[in-house]
Amino acid sequence: MAEIRAKGIIIKQSDYGEGHRMLSIFTEEYGIIKAVSYGATKTRSKSAASSQFLCYADFDLYKANNRDIMTVNAIDTLDGFYPACEDIKKLSLAVYLCDITYSILGTNNPDARMLHILLNCIYALAYKDEPPEKIKAVYELKMMCVGGYMPELTACASCGKSDIFAFDILKGGMVCHDCGGKYLVKMDKTLYKALEYITAAEDKKMLAFNASDELLKRLNSLTEQYVSLQLDTRFQSLDYYKTMLEM
Ligand SMILES: [Zn+2]
Incomplete structure:
Protein backbone atom coordinates (compact mmCIF):
# COMPACT_ATOMS: atom_id res chain seq x y z
CA MET A 1 0.00 0.00 0.00
CA ALA A 2 1.28 3.39 -0.86
CA GLU A 3 0.17 6.95 -1.12
CA ILE A 4 1.62 8.87 -4.00
CA ARG A 5 1.38 12.40 -5.35
CA ALA A 6 1.57 12.99 -9.08
CA LYS A 7 1.10 15.91 -11.45
CA GLY A 8 -0.93 15.15 -14.53
CA ILE A 9 -3.88 15.72 -16.82
CA ILE A 10 -7.07 13.66 -17.07
CA ILE A 11 -7.17 12.30 -20.63
CA LYS A 12 -10.18 10.03 -20.30
CA GLN A 13 -13.14 9.66 -17.97
CA SER A 14 -16.04 7.28 -17.75
CA ASP A 15 -18.75 6.49 -15.24
CA TYR A 16 -17.86 3.67 -12.91
CA GLY A 17 -20.38 1.89 -10.75
CA GLU A 18 -22.82 3.91 -8.71
CA GLY A 19 -21.73 7.56 -8.72
CA HIS A 20 -18.02 6.94 -9.28
CA ARG A 21 -15.74 7.85 -12.10
CA MET A 22 -12.87 5.97 -13.76
CA LEU A 23 -10.10 8.30 -14.83
CA SER A 24 -7.07 7.89 -17.06
CA ILE A 25 -4.51 10.40 -15.87
CA PHE A 26 -1.36 11.15 -17.88
CA THR A 27 1.16 11.86 -15.13
CA GLU A 28 4.71 13.04 -15.39
CA GLU A 29 6.01 10.48 -12.92
CA TYR A 30 4.12 7.30 -13.81
CA GLY A 31 2.86 7.75 -17.38
CA ILE A 32 -0.82 7.09 -18.04
CA ILE A 33 -2.44 5.56 -14.98
CA LYS A 34 -5.97 4.51 -14.16
CA ALA A 35 -7.64 5.73 -11.00
CA VAL A 36 -11.13 5.69 -9.54
CA SER A 37 -12.59 8.87 -8.15
CA TYR A 38 -15.24 7.65 -5.70
CA GLY A 39 -18.40 9.71 -5.51
CA ALA A 40 -17.17 11.90 -8.35
CA THR A 41 -20.53 12.17 -10.08
CA LYS A 42 -22.37 13.21 -6.94
CA THR A 43 -22.85 16.93 -6.99
CA ARG A 44 -21.87 17.46 -3.38
CA SER A 45 -18.64 15.52 -3.71
CA LYS A 46 -15.52 17.63 -3.34
CA SER A 47 -13.77 15.84 -6.17
CA ALA A 48 -16.71 16.16 -8.60
CA ALA A 49 -15.62 19.44 -10.18
CA SER A 50 -12.03 18.28 -10.52
CA SER A 51 -12.62 14.75 -11.82
CA GLN A 52 -13.19 16.18 -15.29
CA PHE A 53 -11.64 15.59 -18.67
CA LEU A 54 -8.59 17.85 -19.21
CA CYS A 55 -8.22 18.78 -15.56
CA TYR A 56 -4.51 19.38 -14.96
CA ALA A 57 -3.72 18.92 -11.30
CA ASP A 58 -1.68 17.54 -8.46
CA PHE A 59 -3.29 14.23 -7.62
CA ASP A 60 -3.08 12.47 -4.29
CA LEU A 61 -3.45 8.79 -5.11
CA TYR A 62 -3.57 5.61 -3.17
CA LYS A 63 -2.25 2.39 -4.61
CA ALA A 64 -2.96 -1.00 -3.15
CA ASN A 65 -0.21 -3.56 -3.77
CA ASN A 66 -2.31 -6.02 -5.70
CA ARG A 67 -4.22 -3.57 -7.91
CA ASP A 68 -3.33 -1.69 -11.07
CA ILE A 69 -6.12 0.79 -10.55
CA MET A 70 -5.44 3.51 -8.02
CA THR A 71 -7.84 5.49 -5.87
CA VAL A 72 -8.02 9.28 -6.02
CA ASN A 73 -7.78 10.80 -2.54
CA ALA A 74 -7.55 14.47 -3.47
CA ILE A 75 -7.21 16.66 -6.54
CA ASP A 76 -5.52 20.04 -6.41
CA THR A 77 -6.48 21.69 -9.72
CA LEU A 78 -3.84 23.76 -11.49
CA ASP A 79 -5.73 24.41 -14.74
CA GLY A 80 -9.05 23.15 -16.09
CA PHE A 81 -8.47 24.41 -19.66
CA TYR A 82 -12.13 25.47 -19.56
ZN1 LIG B 1 12.68 4.02 -53.72
Whole structure:
Protein backbone atom coordinates (compact mmCIF):
# COMPACT_ATOMS: atom_id res chain seq x y z
CA MET A 1 0.00 0.00 0.00
CA ALA A 2 1.28 3.39 -0.86
CA GLU A 3 0.17 6.95 -1.12
CA ILE A 4 1.62 8.87 -4.00
CA ARG A 5 1.38 12.40 -5.35
CA ALA A 6 1.57 12.99 -9.08
CA LYS A 7 1.10 15.91 -11.45
CA GLY A 8 -0.93 15.15 -14.53
CA ILE A 9 -3.88 15.72 -16.82
CA ILE A 10 -7.07 13.66 -17.07
CA ILE A 11 -7.17 12.30 -20.63
CA LYS A 12 -10.18 10.03 -20.30
CA GLN A 13 -13.14 9.66 -17.97
CA SER A 14 -16.04 7.28 -17.75
CA ASP A 15 -18.75 6.49 -15.24
CA TYR A 16 -17.86 3.67 -12.91
CA GLY A 17 -20.38 1.89 -10.75
CA GLU A 18 -22.82 3.91 -8.71
CA GLY A 19 -21.73 7.56 -8.72
CA HIS A 20 -18.02 6.94 -9.28
CA ARG A 21 -15.74 7.85 -12.10
CA MET A 22 -12.87 5.97 -13.76
CA LEU A 23 -10.10 8.30 -14.83
CA SER A 24 -7.07 7.89 -17.06
CA ILE A 25 -4.51 10.40 -15.87
CA PHE A 26 -1.36 11.15 -17.88
CA THR A 27 1.16 11.86 -15.13
CA GLU A 28 4.71 13.04 -15.39
CA GLU A 29 6.01 10.48 -12.92
CA TYR A 30 4.12 7.30 -13.81
CA GLY A 31 2.86 7.75 -17.38
CA ILE A 32 -0.82 7.09 -18.04
CA ILE A 33 -2.44 5.56 -14.98
CA LYS A 34 -5.97 4.51 -14.16
CA ALA A 35 -7.64 5.73 -11.00
CA VAL A 36 -11.13 5.69 -9.54
CA SER A 37 -12.59 8.87 -8.15
CA TYR A 38 -15.24 7.65 -5.70
CA GLY A 39 -18.40 9.71 -5.51
CA ALA A 40 -17.17 11.90 -8.35
CA THR A 41 -20.53 12.17 -10.08
CA LYS A 42 -22.37 13.21 -6.94
CA THR A 43 -22.85 16.93 -6.99
CA ARG A 44 -21.87 17.46 -3.38
CA SER A 45 -18.64 15.52 -3.71
CA LYS A 46 -15.52 17.63 -3.34
CA SER A 47 -13.77 15.84 -6.17
CA ALA A 48 -16.71 16.16 -8.60
CA ALA A 49 -15.62 19.44 -10.18
CA SER A 50 -12.03 18.28 -10.52
CA SER A 51 -12.62 14.75 -11.82
CA GLN A 52 -13.19 16.18 -15.29
CA PHE A 53 -11.64 15.59 -18.67
CA LEU A 54 -8.59 17.85 -19.21
CA CYS A 55 -8.22 18.78 -15.56
CA TYR A 56 -4.51 19.38 -14.96
CA ALA A 57 -3.72 18.92 -11.30
CA ASP A 58 -1.68 17.54 -8.46
CA PHE A 59 -3.29 14.23 -7.62
CA ASP A 60 -3.08 12.47 -4.29
CA LEU A 61 -3.45 8.79 -5.11
CA TYR A 62 -3.57 5.61 -3.17
CA LYS A 63 -2.25 2.39 -4.61
CA ALA A 64 -2.96 -1.00 -3.15
CA ASN A 65 -0.21 -3.56 -3.77
CA ASN A 66 -2.31 -6.02 -5.70
CA ARG A 67 -4.22 -3.57 -7.91
CA ASP A 68 -3.33 -1.69 -11.07
CA ILE A 69 -6.12 0.79 -10.55
CA MET A 70 -5.44 3.51 -8.02
CA THR A 71 -7.84 5.49 -5.87
CA VAL A 72 -8.02 9.28 -6.02
CA ASN A 73 -7.78 10.80 -2.54
CA ALA A 74 -7.55 14.47 -3.47
CA ILE A 75 -7.21 16.66 -6.54
CA ASP A 76 -5.52 20.04 -6.41
CA THR A 77 -6.48 21.69 -9.72
CA LEU A 78 -3.84 23.76 -11.49
CA ASP A 79 -5.73 24.41 -14.74
CA GLY A 80 -9.05 23.15 -16.09
CA PHE A 81 -8.47 24.41 -19.66
CA TYR A 82 -12.13 25.47 -19.56
CA PRO A 83 -12.25 27.32 -22.92
CA ALA A 84 -11.32 24.00 -24.57
CA CYS A 85 -14.02 22.14 -22.62
CA GLU A 86 -16.80 24.63 -23.28
CA ASP A 87 -16.47 24.60 -27.07
CA ILE A 88 -17.78 21.33 -28.50
CA LYS A 89 -15.45 21.43 -31.52
CA LYS A 90 -12.38 22.04 -29.40
CA LEU A 91 -13.52 19.48 -26.86
CA SER A 92 -14.03 16.80 -29.51
CA LEU A 93 -10.58 17.56 -30.93
CA ALA A 94 -9.04 17.26 -27.46
CA VAL A 95 -10.68 13.83 -27.04
CA TYR A 96 -9.08 12.70 -30.29
CA LEU A 97 -5.63 14.06 -29.36
CA CYS A 98 -5.83 12.22 -26.04
CA ASP A 99 -6.87 9.03 -27.84
CA ILE A 100 -3.78 9.19 -30.07
CA THR A 101 -1.64 9.67 -26.98
CA TYR A 102 -3.17 6.65 -25.27
CA SER A 103 -2.77 4.57 -28.39
CA ILE A 104 0.93 5.39 -28.82
CA LEU A 105 1.99 5.28 -25.18
CA GLY A 106 -0.23 2.75 -23.40
CA THR A 107 -0.39 2.72 -19.60
CA ASN A 108 2.30 2.92 -16.92
CA ASN A 109 4.95 4.19 -19.30
CA PRO A 110 6.31 7.61 -18.27
CA ASP A 111 7.15 10.02 -21.09
CA ALA A 112 7.60 13.61 -19.94
CA ARG A 113 8.21 14.88 -23.47
CA MET A 114 4.91 13.49 -24.77
CA LEU A 115 3.11 14.92 -21.76
CA HIS A 116 4.54 18.38 -22.42
CA ILE A 117 3.63 18.25 -26.11
CA LEU A 118 0.08 17.32 -25.14
CA LEU A 119 -0.09 20.10 -22.55
CA ASN A 120 1.26 22.64 -25.07
CA CYS A 121 -1.41 21.71 -27.59
CA ILE A 122 -4.26 21.66 -25.07
CA TYR A 123 -3.04 25.04 -23.80
CA ALA A 124 -3.01 26.42 -27.35
CA LEU A 125 -6.48 25.00 -27.97
CA ALA A 126 -7.83 26.67 -24.84
CA TYR A 127 -6.04 30.00 -24.75
CA LYS A 128 -4.33 30.78 -28.07
CA ASP A 129 -5.75 32.08 -31.27
CA GLU A 130 -4.49 29.14 -33.31
CA PRO A 131 -6.77 27.30 -35.76
CA PRO A 132 -7.75 23.91 -34.28
CA GLU A 133 -6.86 22.33 -37.62
CA LYS A 134 -3.29 23.52 -37.21
CA ILE A 135 -3.06 22.16 -33.67
CA LYS A 136 -4.48 18.86 -34.86
CA ALA A 137 -1.99 18.35 -37.71
CA VAL A 138 1.00 19.43 -35.66
CA TYR A 139 0.03 17.17 -32.77
CA GLU A 140 -0.56 14.19 -35.04
CA LEU A 141 2.82 14.53 -36.72
CA LYS A 142 4.83 15.49 -33.64
CA MET A 143 3.46 12.65 -31.55
CA MET A 144 4.24 10.18 -34.30
CA CYS A 145 7.83 11.48 -34.42
CA VAL A 146 8.25 11.23 -30.66
CA GLY A 147 6.50 7.86 -30.53
CA GLY A 148 8.94 6.22 -32.96
CA TYR A 149 7.17 6.85 -36.26
CA MET A 150 9.30 9.70 -37.59
CA PRO A 151 8.64 9.96 -41.34
CA GLU A 152 11.60 9.77 -43.71
CA LEU A 153 11.72 13.07 -45.59
CA THR A 154 15.15 13.30 -47.23
CA ALA A 155 15.45 9.99 -49.09
CA CYS A 156 13.15 7.26 -50.36
CA ALA A 157 11.67 5.51 -47.31
CA SER A 158 11.82 2.23 -49.19
CA CYS A 159 15.11 2.10 -51.12
CA GLY A 160 17.04 5.13 -49.90
CA LYS A 161 17.40 6.83 -53.30
CA SER A 162 17.39 10.63 -53.17
CA ASP A 163 15.08 11.02 -56.18
CA ILE A 164 11.89 11.50 -54.11
CA PHE A 165 8.59 12.82 -55.44
CA ALA A 166 5.63 11.95 -53.16
CA PHE A 167 4.74 10.91 -49.62
CA ASP A 168 3.77 7.28 -49.11
CA ILE A 169 1.57 7.07 -46.01
CA LEU A 170 2.07 3.33 -45.55
CA LYS A 171 5.82 3.24 -46.24
CA GLY A 172 6.30 6.08 -43.80
CA GLY A 173 7.81 8.92 -45.77
CA MET A 174 8.90 10.26 -49.12
CA VAL A 175 9.40 7.71 -51.90
CA CYS A 176 10.94 7.53 -55.38
CA HIS A 177 8.98 6.72 -58.54
CA ASP A 178 9.95 3.03 -58.36
CA CYS A 179 8.80 2.50 -54.78
CA GLY A 180 5.56 4.50 -54.54
CA GLY A 181 2.62 2.33 -53.47
CA LYS A 182 -1.12 2.66 -53.07
CA TYR A 183 -1.14 5.39 -50.44
CA LEU A 184 0.59 8.28 -52.17
CA VAL A 185 0.09 11.93 -51.31
CA LYS A 186 1.18 14.45 -53.93
CA MET A 187 3.90 16.71 -52.68
CA ASP A 188 4.79 20.32 -53.38
CA LYS A 189 7.15 22.79 -51.80
CA THR A 190 4.75 24.32 -49.24
CA LEU A 191 3.47 20.98 -47.95
CA TYR A 192 7.00 19.57 -47.82
CA LYS A 193 8.25 22.62 -45.92
CA ALA A 194 5.45 22.26 -43.37
CA LEU A 195 6.35 18.59 -42.80
CA GLU A 196 10.00 19.52 -42.49
CA TYR A 197 9.25 22.31 -40.04
CA ILE A 198 7.02 20.28 -37.71
CA THR A 199 9.29 17.23 -37.59
CA ALA A 200 12.42 19.32 -36.88
CA ALA A 201 11.03 22.16 -34.73
CA GLU A 202 11.72 22.33 -31.02
CA ASP A 203 8.60 21.23 -29.15
CA LYS A 204 8.01 24.74 -27.83
CA LYS A 205 8.06 26.21 -31.33
CA MET A 206 6.14 23.51 -33.16
CA LEU A 207 3.11 25.78 -33.73
CA ALA A 208 5.15 28.84 -34.72
CA PHE A 209 4.63 28.84 -38.47
CA ASN A 210 2.15 30.36 -40.87
CA ALA A 211 -0.10 28.21 -43.01
CA SER A 212 -2.98 29.01 -45.31
CA ASP A 213 -6.31 27.23 -44.87
CA GLU A 214 -5.61 25.34 -48.07
CA LEU A 215 -2.25 24.11 -46.80
CA LEU A 216 -3.75 23.13 -43.43
CA LYS A 217 -6.36 21.09 -45.25
CA ARG A 218 -3.77 19.11 -47.20
CA LEU A 219 -1.51 18.79 -44.19
CA ASN A 220 -4.38 17.44 -42.06
CA SER A 221 -5.36 14.92 -44.67
CA LEU A 222 -1.80 13.59 -44.73
CA THR A 223 -1.16 13.58 -40.96
CA GLU A 224 -4.45 11.97 -39.97
CA GLN A 225 -4.02 9.20 -42.54
CA TYR A 226 -0.45 8.74 -41.36
CA VAL A 227 -1.58 8.29 -37.75
CA SER A 228 -4.39 5.94 -38.66
CA LEU A 229 -2.41 3.74 -41.07
CA GLN A 230 0.81 3.58 -39.07
CA LEU A 231 -1.00 2.81 -35.80
CA ASP A 232 -3.49 0.62 -37.66
CA THR A 233 -6.33 2.22 -35.72
CA ARG A 234 -9.53 3.89 -36.78
CA PHE A 235 -10.28 6.57 -34.21
CA GLN A 236 -14.01 7.07 -33.63
CA SER A 237 -13.15 10.32 -31.88
CA LEU A 238 -11.70 11.59 -35.18
CA ASP A 239 -14.94 10.77 -37.00
CA TYR A 240 -16.85 12.54 -34.24
CA TYR A 241 -14.63 15.62 -34.45
CA LYS A 242 -15.24 15.76 -38.19
CA THR A 243 -19.01 15.65 -37.77
CA MET A 244 -18.66 18.52 -35.29
CA LEU A 245 -16.75 20.54 -37.91
CA GLU A 246 -19.63 20.17 -40.34
CA MET A 247 -22.15 21.64 -37.91
ZN1 LIG B 1 12.68 4.02 -53.72
